Amino acid sequence: xxxxxxxIENLCVGxxxxxxxxxxxxxxxxxxVVGIIGPNGAGKSTLLKTIxxxxxxxxxxxxxNEKDVRxxxxxxxxxxMAVVPQHTLISPMFTVYDMVSMGRYPHIKNRxxxxxxxxxxxxxxxxxxMVGVEHLSExxxxxxxxxxxxxxxxxxxxxxxxxxxxxxxxxSNLDVNHQIKIxxxxxxxxxxxNVSAIVVLHDLNTAARFCNKLILLHDKRILSIGTPREVxxxxxxxxxxxxxxxxxxxKVINSINIIVLDELNGKSDDDLKNxxxx
Amino acid sequence: xxxSDKKTNRNTTTDKKRKYFVALVLLILTLFGVIxxxxxxxxxxxxxxxxxxxxxxxxxxxxxxxxxATEIIVIDIRAPRILIAALVGAGLAIAGAAMQxxxxxxxxxxxxxxxxxxxxxxxALVIVLGIGVGTFGALSIQVMxxxxxxxxxxxxxxxxxxxGKVPVETLLLAGIAMGAxxxxxxxxxxxxxxxxxxxxxxxxxxxxxxxxxxxDLYVVTPLILIGIVGLYAFSRxxxxxxxGEETAMYLGVKVETxxxxxxxxxxxxxxxxxxxxxxxxxxxxIMPHVVRILIGADHHILLPASALAGAIFxxxxxxxxxxxxxxxxxxxxxxxxxxxxPYFIYLMRKKKKxxxxx
Numbered sequence: 001x002x003x004x005x006x007x008i009e010n011l012c013v014g015x016x017x018x019x020x021x022x023x024x025x026x027x028x029x030x031x032x033v034v035g036i037i038g039p040n041g042a043g044k045s046t047l048l049k050t051i052x053x054x055x056x057x058x059x060x061x062x063x064x065n066e067k068d069v070r071x072x073x074x075x076x077x078x079x080x081m082a083v084v085p086q087h088t089l090i091s092p093m094f095t096v097y098d099m100v101s102m103g104r105y106p107h108i109k110n111r112x113x114x115x116x117x118x119x120x121x122x123x124x125x126x127x128x129x130m131v132g133v134e135h136l137s138e139x140x141x142x143x144x145x146x147x148x149x150x151x152x153x154x155x156x157x158x159x160x161x162x163x164x165x166x167x168x169x170x171x172s173n174l175d176v177n178h179q180i181k182i183x184x185x186x187x188x189x190x191x192x193x194n195v196s197a198i199v200v201l202h203d204l205n206t207a208a209r210f211c212n213k214l215i216l217l218h219d220k221r222i223l224s225i226g227t228p229r230e231v232x233x234x235x236x237x238x239x240x241x242x243x244x245x246x247x248x249x250x251k252v253i254n255s256i257n258i259i260v261l262d263e264l265n266g267k268s269d270d271d272l273k274n275x276x277x278x
Numbered sequence: 279x280x281x282s283d284k285k286t287n288r289n290t291t292t293d294k295k296r297k298y299f300v301a302l303v304l305l306i307l308t309l310f311g312v313i314x315x316x317x318x319x320x321x322x323x324x325x326x327x328x329x330x331x332x333x334x335x336x337x338x339x340x341x342x343x344x345x346x347a348t349e350i351i352v353i354d355i356r357a358p359r360i361l362i363a364a365l366v367g368a369g370l371a372i373a374g375a376a377m378q379x380x381x382x383x384x385x386x387x388x389x390x391x392x393x394x395x396x397x398x399x400x401x402a403l404v405i406v407l408g409i410g411v412g413t414f415g416a417l418s419i420q421v422m423x424x425x426x427x428x429x430x431x432x433x434x435x436x437x438x439x440x441x442g443k444v445p446v447e448t449l450l451l452a453g454i455a456m457g458a459x460x461x462x463x464x465x466x467x468x469x470x471x472x473x474x475x476x477x478x479x480x481x482x483x484x485x486x487x488x489x490x491x492x493x494d495l496y497v498v499t500p501l502i503l504i505g506i507v508g509l510y511a512f513s514r515x516x517x518x519x520x521x522g523e524e525t526a527m528y529l530g531v532k533v534e535t536x537x538x539x540x541x542x543x544x545x546x547x548x549x550x551x552x553x554x555x556x557x558x559x560x561x562x563x564i565m566p567h568v569v570r571i572l573i574g575a576d577h578h579i580l581l582p583a584s585a586l587a588g589a590i591f592x593x594x595x596x597x598x599x600x601x602x603x604x605x606x607x608x609x610x611x612x613x614x615x616x617x618x619x620p621y622f623i624y625l626m627r628k629k630k631k632x633x634x635x636x
Contacts, residue, residue, distance in 0.1 A: 074532050076530075091521060093574075093575035094517075102517065103529065106530035111514070112511060114576075114578030114579070160529070
């Protein structure tokens with residue numbers, strides 16, 4: 001871990017009088033894949049929108065590559081951080097190559113030249129190769145499958161040459177084959193290019209298996225932060241998700257594995273307190 | 279995949295470059311051809327070589343050896359309207375392409391935000407009520423129409439803006455509402471107009487280059503050229519926005535600023551065109567689609583090619599307008615509608631089969 005690529009300090013986010021996140025603090029270093037998990041409504045999307053500078057926090061600072069994000073213009077942010085959103089519009093008039101080459105936008109200065117420089121072309125090609133979609137280069141975007149399209153978007157993100165990769169639920173709607181492909185790809189990119197990745201995930205086992213560090217959000221705060229083993233304890237899962245779970249370790253995948261047993265029997269927060277769970 | 283089958287990306291990009299270059303050259307040559315051809319046509323036929331010679335003479339390159347009458351016909355009567363038709367056609371087409379890109383809607387065109395109705399109100403105020411004649415004299419219609427068009431888009435933009443952002447759907451709705459309202463205002467004015475004023479406003483609304491003069495070029499040319507260059511400068515941003523505003527923003531595009539700039543340039547072009555020539559429809563709607571299908575959707579080629587195609591189309595339409603019922607003139611807006619509407623329906627049916635707009 002060389003530098004802190006992302007530093008979140010005392011973050012509070014909300015609109016008007018409604019608070020969505022309070023006192024969020026964490027660091028993400030290069031070489032790390034950090035997962036943001038939590039139940040629906042815990043504030044995962046809001047946190048992501050704040051990190052990616054879509055939302056402005058009511059308090060606190062987001063630092064990207066050690067620079068205050070408020071002092072960066074949009075192009076500079078795009079050169080530092082690339083976002084793979086949950087959904088991307090498909091345009092049948094553009095090819096895979098066209099989409100990946102869009103990733104060079106934040107690096108291009110000449111407004112009037114229609115041509116990408118040789119360097120831009122090379123980076124576009126290298127990005128497609130690293131992801132494994134160069135054979136789809138000339139296909140139009142409506143002619144590739146959902147899983148392939150997601151990989152094309154990752155290639156585009158790579159073409160931005162970011163220090164930080166942000167992925168918002170990259171594996172929802174994908175079959176298990178593409179799920180594994182994409183998660184392994186993210187790990188390879190992070191290691192190979194010594195960058196960081198922040199991934200919002202809804203599946204706990206995926207999160208446990210592919211992330212170095214997890215941030216569990218619950219009730220507008222960080223409930224727990226640490227390695228998957230430290231964060232995904234039976235108590236934490238109970239508190240955050242209101243379910244009873246079994247946590248095992250699998251030597252085969254060298255990761256913990258969570259089996260959800262049942263929801264907690266409709267107990268209210270007060271009942272849970274009486275049971276000793278606060 | 280055999281190595282012989284595999285195209286490297288560099289090759290395909292070069293292929294595209296070549297295709298676009300050829301397309302542009304062909305369009306430019308066609309434009310020149312159409313200009314010469316149109317000068318030739320009319321009650322008095324002027325030989326193409328004479329036309330070229332007259333232009334060269336004006337540029338100070340060769341000596342004149344034709345009659346004064348010939349020169350008057352070429353320079354004073356035909357050239358201005360042909361050149362202005364080219365500019366307005368180019369401007370409307372490129373503005374239409376930019377609006378389609380901005381709204382990501384194939385039905386978008388330059389008048390979609392109510393500018394044509396705003397210009398109509400301005401023109402009607404002059405023709406029916408005589409407002410502004412004292413101050414602007416012969417230019418009153420143009421000035422008032424221009425102000426009407428720009429005033430409309432300003433109001434529409436302000437109405438649509440919430441918390442510093444202008445969602446395109448809101449902009450569209452505000453534009454439609456405003457356009458409808460202003461159209462009602464024009465109708466009211468038609469109702470109270472004298473017979474002569476009524477005829478004049480109706481004719482103005484149908485669009486025409488009959489009144490175009492050489493002096494008009496001094497105003498129309500810079501305004502439209504600024505708009506064309508300005509829009510082209512944002513080709514890359516328009517490309518990025520086709521993937522969604524969210525994605526464009528993550529790529530580094532200052533989406534709200536870019537929207538504003540594109541609207542300003544498109545408005546400048548549209549207001550200039552409509553204030554000078556009345557409401558000429560279908561150029562801004564159809565030409566971009568033709569170019570997209572035949573050449574490509576990358577705005578770096580779509581914008582300039584649409585401009586050239588629009589220029590060619592409108593010159594031909596105007597030439598038809600003034601020759602088909604000679605010596606009478608049919609308003610050019612009628613010609614563009616007659617050609618445009620059936621083509622639009624054809625496009626729709628074709629898209630129904632492929633199930634996508636583009």
